[in-house]
Amino acid sequence: MSKKQAIKVMSTLASYRIMIPVTVFVYSEFAEEWPDLVKSWATTYNIGLRGTHPYPPGNFEKMSPNWIREAVVSAELLLHELGIIPMYYLFDSVEDDKNVIEVLTKRGFRIIRPESNFPPKFKHTLTVDNYYKFRDVERVPKALRVIYEQLKAANGGILSLNTNLPDTFMNLVFLLDYLVENSGSSLTSLDNCIT
Incomplete structure (x- = not known):
């Protein structure tokens, strides 16, 4: 990091x-x-x-x-x-x-x-055309959509954010509000996720 x-x-x-x-x-x-x-x-x-x-x-x-x-x-x-x-x-x-x-x-x-990674490791790879050519205020909704789609497809799960991506800080600010207030998901520690 x-x-x-x-x-x-x-x-x-x-x-x-x-x-x-x-x-x-x-x-x-x-x-x-x-x-x-x-x-x-x-x-x-x-x-x-x-x-x-x-x-x-x-x-x-x-x-x-x-x-x-x-x-x-x-x-x-x-x-x-x-x-x-x-x-x-x-x-x-x-x-x-x-x-x-x-x-x-x-x-x-x-x-x-993790079921969800940002930046993604599987599909939705971040490219110039779909991510990097946009301003940061336009990249945030794109990042949240990728995270949402990954978690939705897995019916919830572990989200991994890589702090080395410059956008992680900005994405996190909006992601917290989304996850806490709007997603309908409950946030829990890894200890409770893994049995």
Whole structure:
């Protein structure tokens, strides 16, 4: 995550008029660089793991099982040193990979695969024509529509917002009001979502 973007997003969540149940997924290198920041988030929100650092898409899954295990264990131990016990791992890949899943399950992680991602990982990919050529005030409704369609198709579920997308902060402001006031959905923590 970018520290600047992450702080903007987390400040928006913290200042919202009701408590929003959120799990913040961090790379361990981010936690190592900004330990006080991550520890302050952990007082209010669940902290989950995204791994040690971002790999180029699809490369983590191609590594040998020993490298995968080393990456997961080192990331987990670093958060333990900060007094944070991560229970959830945000699975970045869109494809199942038995080596990654085996390592995560043996370490006791609950693997999170969101029903809705922004930016999207499946269809509705953001392109110049359908998203980026528009002004930010025009992109927000487009983003909310994509999120709404993904959640509606899955009949609710877990929503993942990537703080590295510059629009995430602006989208979040409007998304909170939509989810709380208009969607008819109830917001709940991951602990209640997963049985």
